[in-house]
Amino acid sequence: MRISTNMIYNKAYRNLTSAFDRFVRIQEKLATGKRINRPSDAPADIPQDLLYRKELKDMDQYQSNIEYANSWLSVADTALSNVTQLLTNAKAIALEQGNDSADAQTRQSAALQIDSIISQIVQLGNTKHGNRYIFAGYKTRTRPFSLETAGGQQVVRYNGDEGQMSVEISNGVQIVLNQIGKDVFSAPETVINGSDVNSTDSPITSSTLLSTFNGGSGINNGTITITNGGQTANIAVTNSDTVGDLIDAINSAGINVEAEINSSGNGINIKSTVSGTTLRVSNNQTAQDLGIVGEAQSSDIFGILLRLKQGLENNDRDQILSAAGDMEDAIDKALQAWVEVGTKMKRLDMTKSKIGNEFVNITNLLSQIEDADFADLTVKLTKEQNVYQSLLKSISAIIQPSLLDFLG
Amino acid sequence: MSGFGGLTIAARALRASQLALEVTGHNIANANTEGYSRQRVELVESKPDLSPWGVKGTGVDISRISRLREEYLDIQLRNETKLLGQWEETEKFLSRLELYFNEPSDESLNNMLSEFWARWEDLSLTPEEQTSRSNLLQQAKMLATSMNMLYNNINGLRFDADEAVKSYIQEVNSLAQNIASLNDQIRFYEVGDNVANDLRDQRDVLLKKLAELVDFSSEEQPDGTLIISVGGVNLVDKINAEEVSYRYNSEGHVVPIWEMNNAPLTLRGGKLKGAIDARDTQIPSYITRINNIASTIIKEVNRQHSQGWGTEGFSSLTSSYTISDSTAALASSDSGLDFYDEIQDGSFVITLKDSSGNTVSTDTISITTSTSLDDLLSTIGSDYSSGIAHLMASTDSDGHLVLTAEDGYRFFINQDTSNALMALGLNTFYSGSNASDIAVNSYIDDNVKYIAASSSGEIGDGANALAIAGIKDQTLMEDASATIYDYYATTLGMLGVDKLEAENMKEGQEILVTHIENSIEEISGVSLDEEAMNMLRFQHSFEAAARFMQAVSDMLDTLINVVGGM
Numbered sequence A: 001m002r003i004s005t006n007m008i009y010n011k012a013y014r015n016l017t018s019a020f021d022r023f024v025r026i027q028e029k030l031a032t033g034k035r036i037n038r039p040s041d042a043p044a045d046i047p048q049d050l051l052y053r054k055e056l057k058d059m060d061q062y063q064s065n066i067e068y069a070n071s072w073l074s075v076a077d078t079a080l081s082n083v084t085q086l087l088t089n090a091k092a093i094a095l096e097q098g099n100d101s102a103d104a105q106t107r108q109s110a111a112l113q114i115d116s117i118i119s120q121i122v123q124l125g126n127t128k129h130g131n132r133y134i135f136a137g138y139k140t141r142t143r144p145f146s147l148e149t150a151g152g153q154q155v156v157r158y159n160g161d162e163g164q165m166s167v168e169i170s171n172g173v174q175i176v177l178n179q180i181g182k183d184v185f186s187a188p189e190t191v192i193n194g195s196d197v198n199s200t201d202s203p204i205t206s207s208t209l210l211s212t213f214n215g216g217s218g219i220n221n222g223t224i225t226i227t228n229g230g231q232t233a234n235i236a237v238t239n240s241d242t243v244g245d246l247i248d249a250i251n252s253a254g255i256n257v258e259a260e261i262n263s264s265g266n267g268i269n270i271k272s273t274v275s276g277t278t279l280r281v282s283n284n285q286t287a288q289d290l291g292i293v294g295e296a297q298s299s300d301i302f303g304i305l306l307r308l309k310q311g312l313e314n315n316d317r318d319q320i321l322s323a324a325g326d327m328e329d330a331i332d333k334a335l336q337a338w339v340e341v342g343t344k345m346k347r348l349d350m351t352k353s354k355i356g357n358e359f360v361n362i363t364n365l366l367s368q369i370e371d372a373d374f375a376d377l378t379v380k381l382t383k384e385q386n387v388y389q390s391l392l393k394s395i396s397a398i399i400q401p402s403l404l405d406f407l408g
Numbered sequence B: 001m002s003g004f005g006g007l008t009i010a011a012r013a014l015r016a017s018q019l020a021l022e023v024t025g026h027n028i029a030n031a032n033t034e035g036y037s038r039q040r041v042e043l044v045e046s047k048p049d050l051s052p053w054g055v056k057g058t059g060v061d062i063s064r065i066s067r068l069r070e071e072y073l074d075i076q077l078r079n080e081t082k083l084l085g086q087w088e089e090t091e092k093f094l095s096r097l098e099l100y101f102n103e104p105s106d107e108s109l110n111n112m113l114s115e116f117w118a119r120w121e122d123l124s125l126t127p128e129e130q131t132s133r134s135n136l137l138q139q140a141k142m143l144a145t146s147m148n149m150l151y152n153n154i155n156g157l158r159f160d161a162d163e164a165v166k167s168y169i170q171e172v173n174s175l176a177q178n179i180a181s182l183n184d185q186i187r188f189y190e191v192g193d194n195v196a197n198d199l200r201d202q203r204d205v206l207l208k209k210l211a212e213l214v215d216f217s218s219e220e221q222p223d224g225t226l227i228i229s230v231g232g233v234n235l236v237d238k239i240n241a242e243e244v245s246y247r248y249n250s251e252g253h254v255v256p257i258w259e260m261n262n263a264p265l266t267l268r269g270g271k272l273k274g275a276i277d278a279r280d281t282q283i284p285s286y287i288t289r290i291n292n293i294a295s296t297i298i299k300e301v302n303r304q305h306s307q308g309w310g311t312e313g314f315s316s317l318t319s320s321y322t323i324s325d326s327t328a329a330l331a332s333s334d335s336g337l338d339f340y341d342e343i344q345d346g347s348f349v350i351t352l353k354d355s356s357g358n359t360v361s362t363d364t365i366s367i368t369t370s371t372s373l374d375d376l377l378s379t380i381g382s383d384y385s386s387g388i389a390h391l392m393a394s395t396d397s398d399g400h401l402v403l404t405a406e407d408g409y410r411f412f413i414n415q416d417t418s419n420a421l422m423a424l425g426l427n428t429f430y431s432g433s434n435a436s437d438i439a440v441n442s443y444i445d446d447n448v449k450y451i452a453a454s455s456s457g458e459i460g461d462g463a464n465a466l467a468i469a470g471i472k473d474q475t476l477m478e479d480a481s482a483t484i485y486d487y488y489a490t491t492l493g494m495l496g497v498d499k500l501e502a503e504n505m506k507e508g509q510e511i512l513v514t515h516i517e518n519s520i521e522e523i524s525g526v527s528l529d530e531e532a533m534n535m536l537r538f539q540h541s542f543e544a545a546a547r548f549m550q551a552v553s554d555m556l557d558t559l560i561n562v563v564g565g566m
Helices: A005-032 A046-098 A104-125 A181-185 A243-251 A285-290 A301-313 A317-370 A374-399 B005-029 B071-101 B109-125 B130-189 B197-213 B270-305 B373-380 B420-424 B442-446 B463-473 B484-524 B528-565
Strands: A145-150 A153-158 A166-170 A173-176 A222-228 A231-237 A257-261 A268-272 A278-281 A294-297 B039-045 B049-051 B054-056 B060-067 B217-220 B226-230 B233-237 B244-248 B254-258 B316-322 B346-354 B359-367 B391-395 B400-405 B409-414
Touching: A005 A374, A005 B484, A046 A104, A046 A166, A046 A301, A046 A317, A046 B109, A046 B484, A104 A145, A104 A153, A104 A181, A104 A301, A153 A181, A153 A301, A166 A317, A166 B109, A166 B463, A173 A317, A181 A301, A181 A317, A222 A285, A231 A243, A243 A257, A243 A268, A268 A278, A301 A317, B005 B039, B005 B060, B005 B528, B060 B197, B071 B130, B071 B197, B071 B270, B071 B484, B109 B130, B109 B463, B109 B484, B130 B197, B130 B226, B130 B233, B130 B244, B130 B254, B130 B270, B130 B442, B197 B226, B197 B270, B270 B420, B270 B463, B270 B484, B316 B420, B316 B442, B346 B420, B359 B373, B373 B391, B373 B400, B400 B409, B463 B484
Parallel strands: none
Antiparallel strands: A145 A153, A166 A173, A222 A231, A222 A278, A257 A268, A278 A294, B039 B060, B049 B054, B217 B226, B226 B233, B244 B254, B316 B400, B346 B359, B346 B409, B391 B400
């Protein structure tokens, strides 16, 4: 093969640049610590690399969500544990004061204790996490529980709603963060479930005429009397009224009651919007025709406590004992909510450690795809360095002598 | 034969050696000249004489100065060079593209997207907090800006390609001119059997440069000139060159055309094709993909956003999209809405509240695929009394729908099952329709309370924000088979493959071209060692011829003196 002088130079130049190029590529990997510095470095691995990076970011967020949920739940946990404790105390007081040995005086001072317990539980119901009321549903800026006087009687009103807050704790998995205050403290509702009115218009709606009731024979025009605790309202009803008229009249009576058509669409339910009252619709023909005769006693936590307090104040041993019996239900209710919170916290802990493990796994996988192998690269770098240096040496050996050097 | 025959032989030998030495010098002088082919003096025995003793040699004759060149290697070189040029160009643009995406890194779109959805999750946890809202706003703006930048950078590459195309056209023209004028000179020198070696070398260099730019075929004519045709049209016809020019297409991009008839060039290879292909095929496919990502984000975030409630009602609200024809169905393209085809039968709800926050009215507005803007205007009413009380609807001069509540009232517009709010841009989050114009809605930017985190209207409700965060894991793209992330990751995978292919093809082509160039060098390249040896050789033969001449001269001298002495 004939070798021209330019070939020697060109080849030397090409060899040098390609050796240097390899050298620089290895050096870049060492400098960034990454095997992949651009998609074309490993096109097959790039999509997975990006998805791992996304997953890690997601996990960061889940961890931070879990942290937030945990701090929220631990506030709820403390509040509900205190509520349970207070209710247990209240029960002990009730049993003690139900004894024959108790008298009006001891019961009077016990009533003061119960009073303090009630206001403490109201306060606990108004517990905040940061500046959010935790038992208020979505109405986090509204005090959910207020102790009021209605008709000369203490009642507790729930001002929150039933909004459930969801938190994403891992991919596609959400848990409900909050305990709804109404469910914990103000359930069951004080309600008179109306009986079947046997309307010819079935199911009944707010525009159904009362004359359709009782198989079309209508109702006895008259007045119904609704008593809710210390408040009473008399409402005149005639056959020409509609169901809507009746409901509006009851709702606007100003005695903390609400009427609605029942779920089967064949009767009218009346309920108290506050805890601690006894709801009663007096028995007369009109009320009977409307199917709403009856009495309901507030039996939620506040209802029982208020009843106990009343019994103590009135030195009414039967009422005290009955309240003491019901107190078990109240404690169960609080315990149940407390256990739910505990279960959620446990679940969060498990999810958190699971995510922690996955995070480590995926970080490892990502590192396998993306990170440079330093040992390997260092060896390669040394090799390329040697190649480069021997190239320089051999080129200087080839290029320098020429026949011209030897011509006299 | 006369006694002077020896002198003639000596003179011829001297001349031959001298010329050979000169050519050696020419070779040495051009050792580094691009495209130079070494030359050689072709010597032949001169015509012999008939003598009484038989045929007698008469010395040496110079046949010609030849150029050592293999034509077929040049053709191969040009073929491979055009492919090299094309891949070089592709590789250049794809590596810029790769640079703009900047993956994998912490300052990339992938990361920006994750941060964006994370801020929605944060908002869902604490929807009451102003800071959750402002953090989201900042992140959402950053996402939009970085998509805008990515779009502008990538789209800018297409205009960079135009500049390249223009300069290649200029080069083609100047090469064609020079080849034509070399043709002219070669024709002039090559009368008879002459070969214009050096001019041909120069022309070969120009042909190789032309091959880098365009694919062409060339045919040598008997007079030594060339006819070069590009896509069947003669670029160089012997001593005339045709001018290549350009015009702009509807997108404002450069198209190479023939000056003589404005017909577009047919290109099969070379940098010119590489640049145009990158501009018209490769780059646009990536623009389409990031546009798809942007429009999916806009649509899906807006669709969910328009279901929810901000913490404050609007006193006035301007749609972010414009309607060009108020009589056309919103669901038809005539409406001028970007996302008209999303509208379906359904409804949305307008809730009016007074200054103390009490609900005054709740109206469900039905939308069908035939509802027009005018229908909507009359449903809502053009003043505070008609249609929905305390609310009026109008259009501004640009075709935006404007809803205005009477003083002391605010309204919420949401719970949309018809996608009309999303298509109009009412109670939405992003405006724009693709990566070039995605931006956070101005009303959200002005007041973060309008961010609809709540699905019930209550302040502590973050359910709508959580639903928006959930978009990240929904398979919304590629016929509901890929999430936004999957699609993006695939895009980058494609880019990696494309770039690597171009890189490998370029390198392969480089090796091929180098190989052919070596073959050419092997034959045509100057070896200084060889020339030095030739120099010695011709020097010595010159010396020998001179001695021979001396000998003949001495011989004649002797003869003359003898004759003279008699």
